[in-house]
Amino acid sequence: MxxxxxxxxxxxxxxxxxxxxxxxxxxxxxxxxxxxxxxxxxxxxxxxxxxxxxxxxxxxxxxxxxxxxxxxxxxxxxxxxxxxxxxxxxxxxxxxxxxxxxxxxxxxxxxxxxxxxxxxxxxxxxxxxxxHLGPEPNSSEFSINYFEKAMAKKKKNIKNTLLDQSVVCGLGNIYVDEVLWLSKIHPLSSAQKIPREQVKILHDNINEIMQKAIKLRGTSVHTFLDAAGTSGNYQNELKVYGHAGQPCVRCSTKLEKIKVNGRGTTICPTCQVVY
Incomplete structure (x- = not known):
């Protein structure tokens, strides 16, 4: 999608x-x-x-x-x-x-x-x-104060929380995998148990990755083309999504693909901490 x-x-x-x-x-x-x-x-x-x-x-x-x-x-x-x-x-x-x-x-x-x-x-x-949508990344409504309060209310895992469009809208499977890897957070972590300092890092990484992906005109890993029939370029920046079995660029551990509520999810079992 x-x-x-x-x-x-x-x-x-x-x-x-x-x-x-x-x-x-x-x-x-x-x-x-x-x-x-x-x-x-x-x-x-x-x-x-x-x-x-x-x-x-x-x-x-x-x-x-x-x-x-x-x-x-x-x-x-x-x-x-x-x-x-x-x-x-x-x-x-x-x-x-x-x-x-x-x-x-x-x-x-x-x-x-x-x-x-x-x-x-x-x-x-x-x-x-x-x-039904929550605020967009890089908007004034998506403040760190808002995000901390939203995380504190969620008992479900952080991957499902970020995919919940009522919490923050616009993220899907690709970008959630990327922001969690960048933030060193395991997708099965309980959203409300993630330390405050890590929530701040996650918030900032969501903004950073969304901004960069827009600048590079999106990610084409399946069939995405823009209205001019052109592919995006952010797929060249992906660190984990689509790279299962390859070494983590941060620690060299082999990346693994797991299922999180039925969704294929790529992680680094060493870098990403479970909270």
């Missing part, structure tokens, strides 16, 4: 492709992608101008004229690409936004898990899945 850095990269590459364009027509080939009545949503979008593209967590917020916002979650495999309307429909293309300038934006999703929800601008945190 694209995580925060990948979705931010999609936002940055998608916005210049579609900003200020007016929607001429919307074709929905797979209605379940659209929350609510797909036919009605298509009618509402007709004639609307794209103002900008924002993001919160892993959600894209396509801002439209007349105070409407199309909230898009890419889930596992969702991708946007700009084409011409005449191009034959590809197997996994499910929605097309045709513009008055002769171009079209298509949404491609192999697994069909992605969703789009048209709402009144300003109501996203009330009417969509965004209402």
């Amino acid at each position: 694209p995580e925060l850095p990948e979705v931010e990269t999609v936002r940055r590459t998608l916005e210049p492709l579609i900003k200020d364009k007016t929607i001429k027509n919307v074709t929905v080939w797979y209605p379940k992608i659209i929350m609510g009545d797909a036919e009605q949503v298509a009618k509402q979008l007709k004639g609307k101008k794209i103002i900008t593209v924002d993001r919160y967590g892993k959600y894209l917020l396509i801002r439209l004229s007349d105070d409407l916002t199309l909230v898009s979650h890419l889930r596992m495999e969702g991708k946007y690409r700009l084409v011409t309307p005449e191009r034959p429909k590809q197997k996994h293309e499910h929605v097309q936004f045709e513009f008055t300038d002769g171009t079209a934006l298509r949404y491609d999703d192999v697994r069909k898990f992605g969703r789009m929800h048209l709402v009144e601008t300003g109501t996203e945190r009330i009417t969509t899945g965004i209402k």
Whole structure:
């Protein structure tokens, strides 16, 4: 699943492709992608101008004229690409936004898990899945004071805690493995038992890795491509994810892959301490 850095990269590459364009027509080939009545949503979008593209967590917020916002979650495999309307429909293309300038934006999703929800601008945190999200890394809301209090309330292991989007949003399996390795914390550690000084280190490492991953345009280890069809570069910086069986770059111990609540998790059994 694209995580925060990948979705931010999609936002940055998608916005210049579609900003200020007016929607001429919307074709929905797979209605379940659209929350609510797909036919009605298509009618509402007709004639609307794209103002900008924002993001919160892993959600894209396509801002439209007349105070409407199309909230898009890419889930596992969702991708946007700009084409011409005449191009034959590809197997996994499910929605097309045709513009008055002769171009079209298509949404491609192999697994069909992605969703789009048209709402009144300003109501996203009330009417969509965004209402369940916690603060983003590198935001004023994601303060060390907030994070310490959040950790103190969690009895579950730290990996599951960081994957909990209500605690901090935008992290997935890749970046959680990386921040825990960098912070020398074992993923099975109880969140509330991690010493305060380590919680501070973890907080700062989350911010640092998210910032760097965004700068390097995300991680491409499976199928991630941005709106321009380009791969990310952060996969070249990964220290543990995808490196099971290789020596830890910090202590040379062989990295191990374990399961944490069913999720494949790569760790250094020497560097990472269980609390």
